[in-house]
Amino acid sequence: MAYQSGRDIAVAFKQEVAFGEKPATNGATFFRINSGGLSLTKGTIQSGENRRDGQTTRARHGAKSVSGQYVADMSLGSFDALIEAAFRGTFAPALVIDEATGGLTSITTTANSIVASAGSFLAAGVRVGDVVIPTNFQDAGNNGRLIRVTGVTASTLTVAETLIANATPDTDFTLTRPKKLIQGKVARSFTVEETEEDVDVSELFKGVRIGRLQIQLQPNGMIVLTFGAVGQDAEVLEGAAAPYFINPAETATIGLTAVECGIRFGGGDVIDLTALTLDLNLNASGVEVIGSTVTPEVFTNNAAITGSVTMLKKDALLQKAFLAEDQLSLHLTAVSPDGDTDFVSFYLGNFSLGSFSKSDIGADNGRTQSFELLIGKDERGGAFDPTMIKFQTSAA
Structure with a gap:
């Protein structure tokens, strides 16, 4: 008789059409998992009987609940549906801007800007914190690069990268902003299947909502995502009925x-961070009810994002920003070796430093400083997306 190993376990997921109802067996996606898992638990209902024999009546099963988490290495296109669920938003498709868009008849470039002779970049849809990719610009050295937008007015995009300056009007250009996600209020649920391949058994978890997304960076490590999940119910499948999902796709x-x-970070590129963690929490929860062992819904609540940063100390700029409660921004952009413009990007446009601490005097190596981030919705409007965090990727 075979025993199940801890490794030969496949995880697949698919979005549900209706909460708690299994979707069709085709069209699921394999979850590229490092560790974790979901579990169904039941509450315990204790009897209050006062027995004359001095013993205790057996307890009964109560309400069911599903919870757990999956940890994974970030990779291009693998987790877009789950990130979308954590944001409760909907991806805006790639935006292609050229000389015919928004009256942008021609552009010129300076070392750190793209300037339109007419029309409006704002009307065209570009916002601060977007990543854009120029093609067909007059200077080939500006083409095919990931350009981070740090400022937007009607006539000018200010960018973090250094461009080749050219004052000659360019009347034939293309600027692409790959697909983008900001926060919303669209609740999505999934059916998630964990298949124990050695013993041919599947656990099928239904009504699963993503209630938490953690992004973690450590030196010389992967970009690690943790998806926390809360679900409604589960069932066990065996033999010919397992697995439920047929030929899930895999990136x-x-x-x-x-x-x-x-x-x-804070208006400039940095290479001295030693730790960074962002944690988006929707505080997802079911509700116990009378007359059913399962919650009728898994509710997600107000999104809260916490963050912490540790870095080598080289000056007092961030310490002063902490004292002044300055509004800061953070932009993470990871470029995949699969292609020059294959990337993922997370941007936070409105936070301040909520605490400041230093490593002890006498500790080896460089002194570090650590900050907690106080993160809120960006409500400046205009050039700024109305969100606490946004995600962008070149994945289709």
Whole structure:
């Protein structure tokens, strides 16, 4: 008789059409998992009987609940549906801007800007924190690059990268902003299947909502995502009934590392971070009810994002920003070795530093400083997306 190993376990998921109802067996996606798992638990209902024999009446099963988490290495296109669920938003498709868009008849470039002679970049749809890719610009050195937008007015895009300046009007250009996700209020649920391949058994978890997304970077490590989940119910399948999902799809993109992640923090690029964690929490929960062992819904609540950063100390700029409660931004951009413009990007446009601490005097190596981030919705409007965090990727 075979015993189940801890490794030969496949995880697949598919979005549900209706909460708690299994979708069709085709069209699922394999979850590229490092560790974790979901579990169904039941509450315990204790009897209050006062027995004359001095013993205790057996307890009964109560309400069911599903919870757990999956940990994975970030890779291009592998987790877009789950990130979308954590954001409760909907991806805006790639935006292609050229000389016919928004009256942008021609552009010129300076070292750190793209300037339109007419029309409006705002009307065209570009916002601060977007990543755009120029093609067909007059200077070939500007083409095919990931350009981070740090400022937007009607006539000018200010960018973090250094461009080749050209004052000659360019009347034939293309600027592409790959697909983008900001936060919303669209609740999505999934059916998730864990198949124990050695013993031919599947657990099928239904009504699963993503209630938490953690993004973690450590030196010389992968960019690690943790998806926390809360579900409604589960069932066990065996033999010919397992697995439920047929031929789930799987991405083959390579995992992204912290060493290939560009970080712009507080208005400048930095290469001295030693730890960074962002945690988006929707505080998802079911509700116990009378007359049913399962919650009728898994509710997601107000999104809260916490963050912490540790870095080598080289000056007092961030310490002063902490004292002044300055509004800061953070932009993480990881470029995949699969292609020059294959990337993922997370941007937070509105936070301040909520705490400041230093490593002890006498500790080896460089002194570090650590900050907690106080993150809120960006409500400036205009050039700024109305969100706490946004995600962008070149994945289709």
